[in-house]
Amino acid sequence: GKKRDVTRPTLEPPLGSAAYKIASFKPGSEIVWQRVPDYWAAKLPVKIGRENFDTQRFTYILDDNSAWQAFTKGGLDDIKPENSSKRWKTFYNFPAIQAGDVIKQEFKTTSPEPMQAFMLNQRRPLFGDRLVREGLTYPFDFETMNRTLFYGFNTRTQSYFQGTELASSGLPQGKELEILEKYRDKLPPELFTQEFKLPVYDTPQAERKYLKQAVELFAKAGWVIKSGKMVNAKTGAPFKFEILGWNDTDQVIASPWIANLRKIGVDATLRIIDQTQYVNRVNNFDYDVIIGQLGQSESPGNEQRDFWSSKAADKPGSRNYAGIKDPVVDALVDRIIFATDRDDLVAATHALDRVLLWNFYVVPQYYRAVLWLAYWNKFGIPEKQPTYSGADQSSWWIDPAKEKALAAKYKSSN
Structure with a gap:
């Protein structure tokens, strides 16, 4: 030929x-x-x-x-x-x-709903502390956005496996608890005692309540507010990051979060670039934060390594957008891949979902369980x-x- x-x-x-x-x-x-x-x-x-x-x-x-x-x-x-x-x-x-x-x-x-979220790139030292990542979650006011921007059409995402039996809920129990017990000393203690819940802005007082919790979490991680700016208590360096986007929708989604972050002194900005440049930068993990989506099936397997594994964190073009490098996550991914039956697969996926959620690798956004045509x-x-x-x-x-x-x-x- x-x-x-x-x-x-x-x-x-x-x-x-x-x-x-x-x-x-x-x-x-x-x-x-x-x-x-x-x-x-x-x-x-x-x-x-x-x-x-x-x-x-x-x-x-x-x-x-x-x-x-x-x-x-x-x-x-x-x-x-x-x-x-x-x-x-x-x-x-x-x-x-x-x-x-x-x-x-x-x-x-x-079908399973994707995890659409602000992906916090842990390759940047700024996002290395779990307390900081949790603190960034509280200023995201989904309820007001849904009411004022999305006409109430959307629902808050609460799981990486939303809409399936694979989504974790309540407290860990049964085989899931048995799996997690092996890693108890390496996991947030709240994972075993509290149901994972994202903040709900359902009252006029909610904003003050959640922004206060965010400030407290930052303080535990060594950040304080001085002259209206969130700065490192030791070095005085400001907490500043850029959200990378490529279309007008990114601006709609990011602007309310940016506005609330500034109320606690966090200097977040949005930069819109052309799509080709955006793809190249994402493939090379050249960003602080992006708005990304991670879709799942009802039978997770090898692809989980590309999402979460330590090896994928250093592999250009992988979907480990958050740069996760966690031996526990690696072990749970392998447990999913080599699950012996459906019950074992569900339990292992529940465990992975819960570990990912409690480490606050991303700030979850929303989904819509309909197709509009x-x-x-x-x-x-x-x-x-x-x-x-x-x-x-x-x-x-x-x-x-x-x-x-x-x-x-x-x-x-x-």
């Missing part, structure tokens, strides 16, 4: 074995996928009724507002997954919605959609009559 230099980029379409192949493309602008008529797996049971579109065209629009306008006009974007609470609540009132030509639908999901009313959709993912767009198909009617109605606007 033709020799290729794999170290150099190419615009040659790759050879594939899936249901679609590249029909045409314009670099950085558009790619068109064509269904393979003699696809080898088309009649396998898991494929029947799926991959029904003959052609799929993807157009790249870098500006989010432009992409939104393209969807509302029709003819370019047919299906829009929505992530913005504000847009879902207030923007879906354009003419096509009012006419019933665009459907706004919520699909409930039962808006779509032009041109599709046939099976009545039963998979609850695990919420919806399977590959099971949808074009309804010719609906498509023809929409094309005639909106021809002049496209």
Whole structure:
């Protein structure tokens, strides 16, 4: 065959074995996928009724507002997954919605929810003390954010395995307690006596209460407030860090936390950079704090090493964003990987979850157990959609009559 230099980029379409192949493309602008008529797996049971579109065209629009306008006009974007609470609540009132030509639908999901959080990079000495990391957790006022920014759509994340039987709760008991007892002298004592709970800003007095607790934790770790600034009691160095982000959403999420941190003298700032630079810096752990996500399955295994292990902490490109290096965590990860049965796996995962939570490696944010989709009313959709993912767009198909009617109605606007 033709020799290729794999170290150099190419615009040659790759050879594939899936249901679609590249029909045409314009670099950085558009790619068109064509269904393979003699696809080898088309009649396998898991494929029947799926991959029904003959052609799929993807157009790249870098500006989010432009992409939104393209969807509302029709003819370019047919299906829009929505992530913005504000847009879902207030923007879906354009003419096509009012006419019933665009459907706004919520699909409930039962899959594990990711841990979305502020990842505190322990490769920076500033975050090396567990008391400091716990202190940074208290100024995050989820309840006010959810009410004023997210229209009450979100729920606070309380576990690295949220939404599954793998999430720890209450106090450790049974086999989980038996596993943890081996490491009691290396774990926070509260882990055995207190249920893990994040602060709840449910009253006007809550802010004062939790900020006071944060200051007390910083004091135990050797930090004091002088002239309105949190400084090291010995060196006088200020407690200062940067949150690295790449889009407007990062600013929405980070700003309330930054504002509360400043009330206790912590100088936190947000820096937005372009996505390519962001990816490179994250891969090389060149940040103080990032907003990250860690997704889980209901059968954790080898991937846990990439999330938490000491070895992964020094491996560029790993998902150990917090830089965790803890022999107990390493041991629990191995216990999960080599679990003897389901009960053993659940107990070991409960133990890992609890150890991660009580070490405050991250500041948990929130999740939303639904999939929001808006779509032009041109599709046939099976009545039963998979609850695990919420919806399977590959099971949808074009309804010719609906498509023809929409094309005639909106021809002049496209």
